[in-house]
Amino acid sequence: MANPLPRVSPGLPPGTSRDPDRMAADPRLVRWETRSEGPLFAVSLLFLAAYAVHVLARGMPAYGHDICLGVIYAAWGVFLVDYVVRWRLGDYSSSLLAHVRHHVLDTVVLVLPLMRPLRFVSMYQVIQRRREKPRLSLYARVIAYSGMSAVLLGFTGALAVYQQERDAKGASIRTFGDSMWWMSSTITTVGYGDITPITPLGRTIAVGLMIGGLALLGAVTGSFSSWLLQVFSREGDEKPPAR
Amino acid sequence: MANPLPRVSPGLPPGTSRDPDRMAADPRLVRWETRSEGPLFAVSLLFLAAYAVHVLARGMPAYGHDICLGVIYAAWGVFLVDYVVRWRLGDYSSSLLAHVRHHVLDTVVLVLPLMRPLRFVSMYQVIQRRREKPRLSLYARVIAYSGMSAVLLGFTGALAVYQQERDAKGASIRTFGDSMWWMSSTITTVGYGDITPITPLGRTIAVGLMIGGLALLGAVTGSFSSWLLQVFSREGDEKPPAR
Amino acid sequence: MANPLPRVSPGLPPGTSRDPDRMAADPRLVRWETRSEGPLFAVSLLFLAAYAVHVLARGMPAYGHDICLGVIYAAWGVFLVDYVVRWRLGDYSSSLLAHVRHHVLDTVVLVLPLMRPLRFVSMYQVIQRRREKPRLSLYARVIAYSGMSAVLLGFTGALAVYQQERDAKGASIRTFGDSMWWMSSTITTVGYGDITPITPLGRTIAVGLMIGGLALLGAVTGSFSSWLLQVFSREGDEKPPAR
Amino acid sequence: MANPLPRVSPGLPPGTSRDPDRMAADPRLVRWETRSEGPLFAVSLLFLAAYAVHVLARGMPAYGHDICLGVIYAAWGVFLVDYVVRWRLGDYSSSLLAHVRHHVLDTVVLVLPLMRPLRFVSMYQVIQRRREKPRLSLYARVIAYSGMSAVLLGFTGALAVYQQERDAKGASIRTFGDSMWWMSSTITTVGYGDITPITPLGRTIAVGLMIGGLALLGAVTGSFSSWLLQVFSREGDEKPPAR
Known part of the structure; x- marks a missing residue:
């Protein structure tokens, strides 16, 4: 039904594509992705937990909400750093705009971190790969x-x-x-x-x-x-x- | 579309897997499964019937409800015995925890017997095999x-x-x-x-x-x-x- | 995905099966099916039209409703005749019960003629065959x-x-x-x-x-x-x- | 699953078919389709925009609604011209009725231009072809x-x-x-x-x-x-x- 599809690489959302020659280009990007996925997954869960506590624990004193918001913004910062690192490592020559255009889902997930769950394909694969x-x-x-x-x-x-x-x-x-x-x-x-x-x-x-x-x-x-x-x-x- | 899938054995729910070497290991497990499925199916139907009577026949005198509850608990006991027998026969070396982890659906169905219908794949196959x-x-x-x-x-x-x-x-x-x-x-x-x-x-x-x-x-x-x-x-x- | 399925013959609903040897057995059954499908389709539409007029034209005088009911019962009679003819021609040796068991959908459609639309696979095929x-x-x-x-x-x-x-x-x-x-x-x-x-x-x-x-x-x-x-x-x- | 289907040509809705010999018949039709699709797509968007403004901008002075209606009718005229040109180029010998019967979706879209989005398969393909x-x-x-x-x-x-x-x-x-x-x-x-x-x-x-x-x-x-x-x-x- 779908044999001649050499362009989709595992872990990429359907809207993105990579030049085949770039894929093998930078081993630093591969290393970054392999090493960062575990911690990023943990940060995502932390982000979600802090958001849940912030929303659900209404009776919590003000400093509790401040801690939650602190965690949320810190996690967001981590996601931003990851996004920038991937851009710099991926295509040194490419502009930020081209990167945004080529990584639609990544960008959406950066702006709306509550949609992070959608990026769990790669998380899942990392976990699988360890076995x-x-x-x-x-x-x-x-x-x-x-x-x-x-x-x-x-x-x-x-x-x-x-x-x-x-x-x-x-x-x-x-x-x-x-x-x-x-x-x-x-x-x-x-x-x-x-x-x-x-x-x-x-x-x-x-x-x-x-x-x-x-x-x-x-x-x-x-x-x-x-x-x-x-x-x-x-x-x-x-x-x-x-x- | 999906040729290299040698791990799914018929009758197993998608969330479970068996070591290939264990599959052929114990003929006693196979014999138990073949012989018990018919009676277990009957017990399931009895369980469901008793539960239906208990819920629907509200005007029934108290001893009627007692009978129904007796049937329900007896059926539950039978399911428990079957679960334990499968565990002992299946993997003598494995701990109960490992068995629970490897047989998620079986465990869920044991705890919530109302979900028994989901185990009917194997029942169905037994009936088919007789033809x-x-x-x-x-x-x-x-x-x-x-x-x-x-x-x-x-x-x-x-x-x-x-x-x-x-x-x-x-x-x-x-x-x-x-x-x-x-x-x-x-x-x-x-x-x-x-x-x-x-x-x-x-x-x-x-x-x-x-x-x-x-x-x-x-x-x-x-x-x-x-x-x-x-x-x-x-x-x-x-x-x-x-x- | 589904190559070894020699048993389904076109025009048969998924719940029915025929002995392969019986399929070619009686050319009279084939002739009956080929010749009756056109008229039966017309009778079905007539049945539906009469039913629609009966239900929707509430202000219609009583004799109008009588005509509709007459058409409905006549059509039902035609369906019954067709059912009996198929049974006699199909399996002379088989009992009515066996016929009922082997032609579940046909029987349902006979009892509930409003479900006739579900039998239109064969109608459709007849029309196609004419081209x-x-x-x-x-x-x-x-x-x-x-x-x-x-x-x-x-x-x-x-x-x-x-x-x-x-x-x-x-x-x-x-x-x-x-x-x-x-x-x-x-x-x-x-x-x-x-x-x-x-x-x-x-x-x-x-x-x-x-x-x-x-x-x-x-x-x-x-x-x-x-x-x-x-x-x-x-x-x-x-x-x-x-x- | 679906290999022997030589009749569907890309860009045609499932309800239409073309004689294979007619397909290559008139290079003028091909040229018309290739050249007209871009502009027609623009006219469709213009049509939609004018309709949206007409519906949503209720406080707009009357001449604004007149402009919108003008654009809407002009676009409709363009669609009609395209339909007629395709008919004349496609099958010089065929009657209008035959053309209508063979191009069901095109005809529906002409009568109900709000359903234009359904014709975007071909638009999309034109855009793809340019790459x-x-x-x-x-x-x-x-x-x-x-x-x-x-x-x-x-x-x-x-x-x-x-x-x-x-x-x-x-x-x-x-x-x-x-x-x-x-x-x-x-x-x-x-x-x-x-x-x-x-x-x-x-x-x-x-x-x-x-x-x-x-x-x-x-x-x-x-x-x-x-x-x-x-x-x-x-x-x-x-x-x-x-x-």
């Missing part, structure tokens, strides 16, 4: 990755929408539980509509969540479906020797 | 298995949500018919929202139902679609000799 | 067949639900337009829930509509998606000679 | 095309529904923001139902939007899913040399 051999089959890996990303994206989206909605007049999202319930029905495209965001920003985040959820849960569903077909077709093949 | 040759084509088998699982999962989920919601204040799920209607619109991702659960536990079950329904009905839809493509492409191939 | 070569590509044929079936199923379902709901107390489906709007949002799994059936029978029909719509529109979507992939991959192949 | 080699991989191209089409279709649909609904009595779509929110939940098949069209024409447009969104976002989802599978399967292949 001698992958523990899961192909479909299981796609299901695990998409599922994890969907959970993280959903949790982050529920947090962000909750922050926008909780004090809005006439809002139906009043507790974080409401937001999680709304998020679950959104990300699976069930969409009850008993609880919905009403602020413009909340709705904008919701649209992002719809699209992300559609794509990620679609991948889970599709892989599960392919896995079932494979299991049942394997079964058919085994019949002759089994008899 | 000389499968009566249905590949797609029909996937549709039959996924459809049956979705029906069972939906019925169980509707029961469980009904049990949580029926006495909640302000609930919109008041009869089992309401719960079935809500479940149907949820599992197909239609999601009207005219009737929705409002208790935290009811909503948690609902999220499980959304994901399970998405995956199972996605498999039904995908297989039906592939089957249609196959029928219509066969038709095209037949044209030349038909003329 | 020298198919006018449409594979994906276009699947899209055309699934789309037509979805439209017919949706129209029939909207009629049936409207008939159940229009006089129910507190119903939100008050006009046939409401019913069409509700049906469209159901069959595409959008599911607004601003208008929903409330009678038990209306809801039962709705569940059938959800599943049918899910499968048929899923086939449309999947084929459109495959068609797009094909167009865009063709484009890539053409590049070298185009330069 | 030496495609910048994106196959899946990325399908995602980009489907995503762009969905955004354009959604924006146009939100405009058209807003125009129908804003002055209707009891409408829940009161601002263009409401319409965009409703459109997003519709096109992703989430379908909250907190805001829905109530006028017959608004609902008709909504049904078109549901189907278009289903198909286009289904293509996005499916391609994303296939892309993920490809990335993760590539990863597995690289393992041996990486060690």
